[in-house]
Amino acid sequence: MKCDIILAGVGGQGILSIAATIGLAAVEQNLFLKQAEVHGMSQRGGDVQSHLRLSDREIWSDLIPHGGADLIISVEPMEALRYLPWLASGGWLVTNSVPFVNIPDYPDNEQVMTELGKAGNTIVIDADNIARDLGSSRSGNMVILGAASSFISMPFTALEGAVRKIFGRKGDEVVEVNLKALRAGRDAAGR
């Protein structure tokens, strides 16, 4: 078993909490794991990505080869497209539909959606709206993770367990709202 995931977004959108959740779940499942992060200058509102690799065998490279990712998880639609060179044929792309506009030449949303439609196996959901309906606009990243959960090679309960551990320090309320977001994302993806 191997599952290579590209996580994408804009600095400050919380892709590292998605990475930490999957990472912790993977460790609990006794999987091998490597996760390359972006720190430093790019975190200032620039594009950020993380290469997350899971396997039941030793993993060599910290970086996923081009055409090797089983899954792209993105919290921003244009950012999802930036990493298409990494997506394997037959791989899945799960993204938020809500653009993060902090550049003057951000493309027309319809064009972005058209390209996402052409990208192959794609799930596009309005994670911001789903999170807002749950009363926690900051849990959009957990909604996206939930939507992608069926493509990550581990039981859903393992992700739930990781959410409990990671958000545990912040109290039961925060844990509950993130679990709800995770489940709502899974339901929205309909898989």
Next chain:
Amino acid sequence: MQKLLLLGDEAIAQAALDAGLSGMYAYPGTPSTEIMEYIQVSRQAAADGVHREWSSNEKTAMEAALGMSYAGKRAMVAMKHVGLNVAADAFINSAVTGVNGGLVVVAADDPSMHSSQNEQDSRFYGRFAMVPVFEPRNQQEAYDMIFDAFALSEKYRLPVLFRITTRLAHSRSAVRTREKAGQNSLTLPSDPRQFVLLPAIARKQYRRLTGVYEKLHDDPVIEGNNRLTEGRGREMGIIACGIAYNYLMENIGDRSGEYSILSVGSYPLNRDKVEALVARSDRVLVLEEGYPVIEEHLRGLLDRDVTVLGRMDGTVPRDGELNPSIVASALGLEASTGKDVPSVVRQRPPSFCKGCGHADLYSALAEVMTEAGPGRVFSDIGCYTLGALPPYSMVNSCVDMGASVTMAVGAADAGLFPAVAVIGDSTFTHSGMTGLLDAVIKDSPITLIISDNSTTGMTGGQKSQATDRLESICLGLGVDPHHLKVIVPLRKNHEENKAIIRTELYHKGLSVILARRECIQTASRRKKAEAADKNKSGK
């Protein structure tokens, strides 16, 4: 023994603590920052009383670490690659003095310049200083090699250079830890003149160094980290340094038995193993993350004894970090290129955070500089360098820590008036103060703006040595109090700030303006922490 999920940086930090570290010294710099950050929040470090305060710059860090070593205890110093330039004087001479307690110098290189001004390769410094160099392949090795590095440092009484690159520094994986060792006791050097580099002593010490360096080639630990596996094929032998080995194995994995491979994890290279590889191979491919250090050696000046493939002949790109796809091409394997990036995708460069004080400063400065004319703003290393990008597009230089001040001085000497230097508070105390003294002494007609966000922002908000000290530092260096101004860069102060900047800009002597407003990121973290504290005490 525990199994921890650690960044490469964190693995190094945890290993140093487990190896009996007494003092950690550093200045923040991507991708090395997390080493010190890990040790600062470590309960183990607190319980063991490990010294772990940020230093003003990499040179002071290196010297303090050498002092800790002088007193017989184990010290580590960490910096980004260009930080080693700042620390170079102390570093090179520490090889001549030698050490007493184990001393490990971590240099984190940044090939592809994700967050840097160049992609220099610290292995050059290792050879230059004639010290052992370790280059771990993965997080577990980063952990394990720190123990070897300290032991080797004490065995040969030499500092050891520990070289990593961005991908290892910032990639997380499981690491098995070892049993913790105790700290060394305070012990002075047996030779009281060991650290006194007066010429007569330095000559003797230098001779010792050249002799020890020769012995390092055959040291069993260094040799053990040069791993040669002899494969069935003769067509291509491969030398893979550090994490390049991972990219190689990613590609050939199960078929690795077809190639002879020398996997290099420490330097100086073991000559016998290189010779054995060359003897078994028609051609040798060299895979290095960084400069073609080994490749250049292997080719030699005449480049004719061995057929070498690598960065210098274009088999591997001359610059930039390696990845699995580049290594696949170098091996002559078919590399997947994946789908193209659709043209609709735009660049998203880093930018100022919403509400950033630097941005408000630049809004005011931009208007004043439009009146003064283009090409007059020298800047420095930090978030405020983003003033070079639209919408401001007004920064004309970013070279090295502190260069804003002294380049403005030089340009003013050439007749450029007005000239402005923009530097951050932490960069100023790192390397701007000495330049300011030059400016004070000749009353250079420049305007120095210290954009004081009271933190080291770009690297994630570490403590700034400048906080609450800038006025007294400037006055102490001799800045005229009448031309030392403080402004608060806020939208509502825009006109007032412009007026102050304009007045000082046209003053025919040195002016310093402190533009002071807390970093929006550290402010929000501070408020959250304060709210959490209040909640706790409320309960």
